[in-house]
Amino acid sequence: MSPLNGDPPPPVAHRARLGARDLFPDLAWRVYANHAAISPPSLAVRAAVDAAMGDYAAHGVGAFGRWNxxxxxxxxxxxxxxxxxxxxxxxxxxxxxxxxxxxxxxxxxxxxxxxxxxxxxxxxxxxxxxxxxxxxxxxxxxxxxxxxxxxxxxxxxxxxxxxxxxxxxxxxxxxxxxxxxxxxxxxxxxxxxxxxxxxxxxxxxxxxxxxxxxxxxxxxxxxxxxxxxxxxxxxxxxxxxxxxxxxxxxxxxxxxxxxxxxxxxxxxxxxxxxxxxxxxxxxxxxxxxxxxxxxxxxxxxIAQIGVPAIFTHVTAWNDQLEAGLTARGFTSLRTPDAGRRSGILGVRPPAPWTVAGFAASLSRRGVACTTPDGVLRFAPHWPNALDEVPVVVDAVAECLRDPPA
Ligand SMILES: Cc1ncc(COP(=O)(O)O)c(C=O)c1O
Incomplete structure (x- = not known):
């Protein structure tokens, strides 16, 4: 790459596939449903960061024009x-x-x-x-x-x-x-x-x-x-x-x-x-x-897959999880009006479980979600596979068999 000006490196060489997490090989969670908090960086993100760092490491201010x-x-x-x-x-x-x-x-x-x-x-x-x-x-x-x-x-x-x-x-x-x-x-x-x-x-x-x-x-x-x-x-x-x-x-x-x-x-x-x-x-x-x-x-x-396809996918993921959770006594805070739903599924566990205790139990079982404002929040994105939902439901069933002290 020339030390002065020139074009920025071409964007994304990686391919995203709906429901596949092969671009997240280091993700330690069995299920990461926490994109409403912080998303883990994909290989594409890591490669882009490396490219910027590499260019600045080699050329200092000479890299500026490209990244501008x-x-x-x-x-x-x-x-x-x-x-x-x-x-x-x-x-x-x-x-x-x-x-x-x-x-x-x-x-x-x-x-x-x-x-x-x-x-x-x-x-x-x-x-x-x-x-x-x-x-x-x-x-x-x-x-x-x-x-x-x-x-x-x-x-x-x-x-x-x-x-x-x-x-x-x-x-x-x-x-x-x-x-x-x-x-x-x-x-x-x-x-x-x-x-x-x-x-x-x-x-x-x-x-x-x-x-x-x-x-x-x-x-x-x-x-x-x-x-x-x-x-x-x-x-x-x-x-x-x-x-x-x-x-x-x-x-x-x-x-x-x-x-x-x-x-x-x-x-x-x-x-x-x-x-x-x-x-x-x-x-x-x-x-x-x-x-x-x-x-x-x-x-x-995201643009490769397309936002409408992503939204259909996360809606299906949340629909299935919501059904599995409400069948186990959870209260869903998701509006029944499909036109007012987003990527977030917020629920509350049945008594005597607390939201914090439940999230901690799920975390021990490899499921990442969060607890904002007293709500157990799931937030899947395009890498979440639909066959993760039974994994979450099984983890929830296990937590329910293990009542709080
Ligand atoms: C609705 C909403 N706004 C903003 C933020 C974060 O704001 P910022 O980007 O300034 O950290 C969050 C979560 O962190 C949020 O849920």
Whole structure:
């Protein structure tokens, strides 16, 4: 590889097969159903990381141009998962930094209302609390429970809050414990009809289920769950109609127009160049090259299979497990409405078992799942085979024969 510029190495050489974990040869668990937490890196991810490291090890700064081009390719891939354009994206470390970027750069006026939902993962609450304090906003708390109503979400409380005056509504695409899918299209329409904007934490949706970001003002997502990359790289998508209004309160040397020409020419060192009116002004400083290499590889595998096929597959996996668990006295927290289900299956074990005790028993039997907010959560992805489900059900039956002390 040439030490200067040149093309980035070609993306993914590995082949992903639905229900096959041959790209995860070191995975120690018998069943890894924990993709809503952290995905293990595939061989494709590991090879991409090695390639980036190898190039930098050999060429130092000479590798930069190649991996800069690779990040543009990554944005094309990520944008295609959501019906957006690559220039709508900023690559940022995680969901928190993406939401915080919106919270800090939104064109707030003192007294504006911002709505969050009780029951959400704290990632989608803390940045709005900080913004409320910094910009003197009214923080309105709505309830996720209203979205979970059997038969369909009750958007009445949201409509009432919007009538009371809101500038922005923050919601997750998928609830982290129950897997409930929010009615984003309806919520976006309602917000827009009242002159408000919607900001979505999409980390529990993108990569495993079809996700359409076209009507959404802001979409924040980390890359280490359903996108199957590494911790430390995610993105923010900003609707093209919203970029110009953002205040660049968070910006760095790479946020300006033509930010690097002073590195190559004299008399170009300036501090007054305009900040780019493009989402990537938020990237601001040196990028996470290894994370971007990893994410392109993992998303490349997802794209090979296709998100609709992955979603059909994980739905079948969860359907079978849910049936096996409810037959053994578990309570499923999954909505009965098939149109509002995601990749997550949340359940509670029968008394006297506790969720934590049950997860520990399953872990001893080689089954990885987690226990967020008092829920036993299963989260399979494309490498999970359907014939793993009887393995989990047998492990559950064994745990049930071994009552807690
Ligand atoms: C709904 C939701 N949002 C965000 C996160 C994580 O946020 P971050 O990417 O900032 O670590 C999680 C889980 O870790 C989550 O379940």
């Amino acid at each position: 081009a690779q990040r543009r390719r990554l944005k094309v891939l990520l944008a295609s998962l959501m019906g957006r354009a690559p220039e709508d994206l900023a690559l940022l470390p995680n969901t928190t930094s993406a939401l915080s970027a919106v919270a800090m750069c939104f064109p707030w006026r003192a007294g504006d209302g911002v709505a969050v939902f009780e029951g959400e993962f704290p990632t989608n609450v803390t940045p709005w609390q900080r913004a409320a304090e910094a910009f003197d906003l009214r923080l309105v708390t709505l309830r996720v429970a209203d979205l979970a109503r059997p038969g369909g979400a009750d958007l009445g409380p949201l409509a009432a809050a919007l009538r009371g005056g809101l500038r922005l509504v923050a919601i997750s695409a998928v609830q982290f414990q129950t897997g409930l899918v929010a009615p984003l299209r309806e919520m976006a329409d309602l917000c827009h009809a009242h002159g408000a904007e919607i900001c979505v934490d999409a980390i529990q949706a993108v990569g495993v289920m079809p996700f359409d970001a076209r009507d959404l003002d802001y979409v924040a997502c980390g890359g280490h769950k359903w996108l199957m990359g590494l911790e430390g790289l995610g993105f923010l998508a900003v609707h093209p109609d919203r970029v110009a209004a953002l205040r660049p309160r968070l910006a760095g040397w790479l946020s300006h127009e033509s930010p690097i020409d002073f590195l190559f020419e004299s008399d170009k060192l300036r501090y007054d160049k305009p900040i780019r009116a493009r989402a990537d002004f938020l990237e601001g400083g040196a990028p996470n090259t290894v994370g971007a290499a990893a994410l392109e590889a993992s998303v490349g595998l």
